[in-house]
Structure formats: C-alpha cells, structure tokens
Amino acid sequence: MALAMGNYNELKVLRESDLAYILDGDGHEVFLHKKQANGEIKEGDIVRVFLYFDNQKRITATMQEPYVDTEKAAFVEVVDINEHLGAFLKVGLIKDLLLSRDDLSFKKSEWPQVGDKVFVKMKASKHQITAKIIPRHEIKNYLKPSTELIEGECYNAYCVFIGEEGVVFSTEEGHYIYVYFKNVRKQYRLGEKAYVKIIQVKIGQQYNGTLIEQKELMLGKDALVIKEYLEKHNGSIPLTDKSTPEEIRAIFTMSKAAFKRALGTLYKEKVVHLNPDSTSLIKPVE
Numbered sequence: 175m176a177l178a179m180g181n182y183n184e185l186k187v188l189r190e191s192d193l194a195y196i197l198d199g200d201g202h203e204v205f206l207h208k209k210q211a212n213g214e215i216k217e218g219d220i221v222r223v224f225l226y227f228d229n230q231k232r233i234t235a236t237m238q239e240p241y242v243d244t245e246k247a248a249f250v251e252v253v254d255i256n257e258h259l260g261a262f263l264k265v266g267l268i269k270d271l272l273l274s275r276d277d278l279s280f281k282k283s284e285w286p287q288v289g290d291k292v293f294v295k296m297k298a299s300k301h302q303i304t305a306k307i308i309p310r311h312e313i314k315n316y317l318k319p320s321t322e323l324i325e326g327e328c329y330n331a332y333c334v335f336i337g338e339e340g341v342v343f344s345t346e347e348g349h350y351i352y353v354y355f356k357n358v359r360k361q362y363r364l365g366e367k368a369y370v371k372i373i374q375v376k377i378g379q380q381y382n383g384t385l386i387e388q389k390e391l392m393l394g395k396d397a398l399v400i401k402e403y404l405e406k407h408n409g410s411i412p413l414t415d416k417s418t419p420e421e422i423r424a425i426f427t428m429s430k431a432a433f434k435r436a437l438g439t440l441y442k443e444k445v446v447h448l449n450p451d452s453t454s455l456i457k458p459v460e
Contacts, residue, residue: 182225185204185235186219187215187216187217190216193208195215205234211237224236228269236267241266242305243295244298259272263294265305271294285363286365287363290364292334294306295316314348319379322375329370332367349381351370351383357383358386371385397439399426409454409455410453
C-alpha cells in the first residue's frame with residue numbers, strides 16, 4: 175500500500191537506533207525521531223504516524239498531530255514571509271508549511287503578513303508538502319458554525335478573499351461575512367484580522383458587514399476627507415482653524431467655513447488634536 179503523505183499511516187516498527195525508531199514504509203525505511211514519539215515503542219509494534227518530507231526531502235514520521243493535513247483544514251498563523259517563495263505557516267510540525275507565491279496574489283500588498291491567519295489544508299506532491307488555500311465558498315465544507323451572528327454586533331474575522339466589489343471575511347467558526355468596498359476604509363490583505371460589524375443577516379450563516387465605525391458614518395463628507403488625508407500623511411497636517419483660506423485650498427477643495435465645521439466635528443468626536451500650528455489624529459496611524 176502506498177504511503178499517504180501529509181496524512182496518517184499505520185506502520186510497523188522495524189528496529190530502534192540511538193536517536194530514532196525505524197519504520198517499515200512500504201519497502202522504504204521511515205525515520206521517527208524519539209522526540210517525535212509518544213510513549214514507549216518496541217520492535218514489531220504498529221504505530222500511527224503522520225508522514226511528511228523533511229528539508230532533505232526524506233520521508234519523516236511524527237506521532238504529533240498537526241493542525242492541518244490533506245483532508246483537515248484550519249486557520250493557521252503566518253510566521254515568515256519570503257518574497258521569492260511565499261508565506262510560511264505554523265502547523266504544529268517541526269517544519270513550517272509553505273504557502274507558495276504561485277497561490278498568492280500577484281499584488282504583494284495583498285499577501286498575508288506575519289501574525290495573520292489563513293485558512294488552508296495540506297497538498298502533497300512528489301517530494302514536497304505545501305499549503306493549499308481553501309476557496310471562500312468551500313470553507314463551509316470544513317467549518318460548521320454552531321451559533322448565529324447578531325445584527326449590530328461586532329466580531330473578529332479574517333480576510334479570506336479580496337474581490338472586485340468587496341472583501342470576504344470568515345470567523346474562525348466559519349461565518350461568511352461580505353463587506354462591500356463602500357463599507358471599507360483601507361486596503362485589506364489575505365489573512366488580516368478585522369473587527370467586523372454585522373449590518374445584514376442572510377440565510378446559511380452568511381452576513382453583510384461593515385468596517386466603518388458608526389461614529390465615522392456621522393462625520394460628514396468634508397470631515398471624512400480631512401480624516402482620510404490625515405491617515406495618508408502620517409496623521410498630521412500643518413493646518414488649524416486659524417489657517418487662511420489660501421492655505422486650506424492648497425490642500426483641500428473646500429472653503430474655510432466648511433473646513434472649520436469639519437474640523438470642529440472631528441474634534442468633538444475625539445478624532446483629532448487641535449495643536450497651535452497643526453492638526454493631528456488622536457489614534458496613531460498603523
């Protein structure tokens with residue numbers, strides 16, 4: 175019987191060495207390091223082990239159970255990025271799992287970063303096991319939420335798809351949340367965590383959400399223009415309510431009266447500091 179790479183196999187123990195147990199892998203000797211074994215093992219035992227390839231592309235066994243395999247998918251953490259190879263994921267093995275750059279967006283800005291979580295399973299090929307992204311509509315085949323999300327409440331979720339009209343998020347339980355770009359205030363990347371507010375409950379554990387705080391919805395158009403400008407310019411502008419109309423028009427296409435009203439709204443909502451010669455965001459720009 176052929177070995178199931180990236181999954182569990184029952185193999186016979188052939189012998190014991192100083193460092194490892196040698197298993198019978200369909201005619202091949204498979205190395206099970208003693209640090210990867212659970213309990214006492216003796217020659218002739220049948221052991222259940224997970225098989226993967228080590229850095230030298232040799233078949234290696236462990237009795238530890240990784241977070242994912244070729245059948246089981248999960249949200250796993252990104253622990254390193256290599257722009258030439260892709261993203262490396264922590265999956266509960268000594269060796270991190272590679273999510274190839276070929277399976278990521280051609281836009282590097284949409285790649286996950288260290289600390290993000292992506293929903294994957296393993297993919298086995300000749301001499302290599304890599305990560306396979308689970309398409310957004312297939313997540314429901316792996317995760318079955320036991321609860322409903324509540325309209326008006328906010329939930330932590332991870333970006334699982336970036337489309338032409340919006341972004342799809344999923345909770346770790348598997349709730350599917352679609353956020354139209356009109357309800358987004360920044361560019362998101364795959365695996366990025368967000369705190370999403372539910373604005374519409376649909377059937378089948380699917381929801382529409384927003385990433386705009388209610389306070390921001392009430393700011394008004396001119397206030398939003400100023401806030402977005404601050405976010406793109408290190409959180410500060412050399413303007414105050416005492417600035418001249420010419421100074422204001424050099425940056426914003428609005429009158430001094432409109433600028434002062436918008437600035438007053440931002441100040442009232444505790445979005446900005448009014449300094450003697452500048453205006454700055456209270457919340458640091460990430």
